[in-house]
Amino acid sequence: MIDRKEKILKSLIKSRANWLNGKGPLSDVVVSSRIRCARNINNIHFTSRANKMELEKVFKIVQKVFNENTIFSHFNHLLLDKLSPLEIQFLTEKNLISRDFIQVNNSHRSCIFHREETLSIMINEEDHIRIQLLSAGLQLKKIWKQSMKSMMKLKKK
Amino acid sequence: MLCQICKKKKAGIIFYRIINGKKTEINICEECAVLFTNKLSSLTLPQFNINDLLIGLLSTIDFYGKDEDVFINKELKCANCHLTYEEFRQAGKLGCSQCYRYFKNRLKPLLIKFHGNYQHNGKMPHKIKNMVNRLSEVSRLKKELNVAFTGRSMRKLLK
Numbered sequence: 001m002i003d004r005k006e007k008i009l010k011s012l013i014k015s016r017a018n019w020l021n022g023k024g025p026l027s028d029v030v031v032s033s034r035i036r037c038a039r040n041i042n043n044i045h046f047t048s049r050a051n052k053m054e055l056e057k058v059f060k061i062v063q064k065v066f067n068e069n070t071i072f073s074h075f076n077h078l079l080l081d082k083l084s085p086l087e088i089q090f091l092t093e094k095n096l097i098s099r100d101f102i103q104v105n106n107s108h109r110s111c112i113f114h115r116e117e118t119l120s121i122m123i124n125e126e127d128h129i130r131i132q133l134l135s136a137g138l139q140l141k142k143i144w145k146q147s148m149k150s151m152m153k154l155k156k157k
Numbered sequence: 158m159l160c161q162i163c164k165k166k167k168a169g170i171i172f173y174r175i176i177n178g179k180k181t182e183i184n185i186c187e188e189c190a191v192l193f194t195n196k197l198s199s200l201t202l203p204q205f206n207i208n209d210l211l212i213g214l215l216s217t218i219d220f221y222g223k224d225e226d227v228f229i230n231k232e233l234k235c236a237n238c239h240l241t242y243e244e245f246r247q248a249g250k251l252g253c254s255q256c257y258r259y260f261k262n263r264l265k266p267l268l269i270k271f272h273g274n275y276q277h278n279g280k281m282p283h284k285i286k287n288m289v290n291r292l293s294e295v296s297r298l299k300k301e302l303n304v305a306f307t308g309r310s311m312r313k314l315l316k
Contacts, residue, residue, distance in 0.1 A: 040254065042254065043254075045237075045238050045252055045253045046238075046250070046251060046252055046253055046254075048178075048248070048250045048252060049238045049240060049252035049253060105177075126250070148280075
């Protein structure tokens with residue numbers, strides 16, 4: 001998946017995020033809704049204190065879930081260490097990763113995101129795992145339920 | 158305090174910047190703040206930062222808090238990740254899950270300011286749910302026992 005970096009980025013340039021379609025509930029007053037959930041794996045230092053091995057461990061755990069679970073078949077995976085500053089900036093502008101994600105100097109940072117750009121998972125940001133969901137209009141309850149589902153899938157592994 | 162840039166007008170705005178865990182503070186006036194923010198790139202434009210808020214609250218607790226222990230025991234350290242309380246004050250970030258245990262007394266007023274409570278009552282993993290419930294039940298019963306015991310002692314004293 002990671003080898004397809006160029007292809008993924010090219011498709012991102014062409015595509016428009018689904019949450020920008022302006023069709024959600026109350027879209028005349030609410031542009032988009034966003035929920036972020038942060039989780040840390042037990043017995044591993046938080047990213048600010050974790051060493052390279054621990055960060056790699058977090059990365060491998062999430063990568064394993066990503067590779068083995070069919071729900072991630074419509075997702076892309078990008079390693080931030082393999083991206084240029086401009087490409088990272090592009091992901092930030094697409095709201096797939098946070099600005100803090102650029103500034104944290106952790107190794108094994110990566111981002112998993114849905115092709116429709118509605119769900120993204122940041123690995124080794126300020127927390128081990130950060131799930132972000134975006135939707136058009138006011139749909140907080142709906143995306144909260146979705147984020148919990150994604151979280152449960154990760155927890156089971 | 159005078160503005161640290163123009164050194165003429167009264168400073169009314171404080172900028173906090175944390176780079177590699179080091180906090181810098183600049184006190185500036187409104188006019189210089191406009192020039193200052195214009196100089197910053199779009200990536201570093203001042204935005205709401207939870208860590209800055211946390212650091213601000215921590216300093217308030219240190220200045221105005223009644224807990225004198227905060228001043229005395231600044232060398233307090235987490236035995237798991239070796240993060241000191243002072244480092245936490247500077248960066249506003251904890252190092253591991255054990256930090257909550259080692260800095261418990263100092264985190265309590267902060268969490269109460271943030272969330273109104275220091276105990277998590279919301280969603281939690283199913284694996285630990287029973288254990289957490291049992292622990293909170295034990296804690297509640299201990300408190301009740303303590304209250305009952307104090308009451309009984311008081312009654313004895315009154316006799």
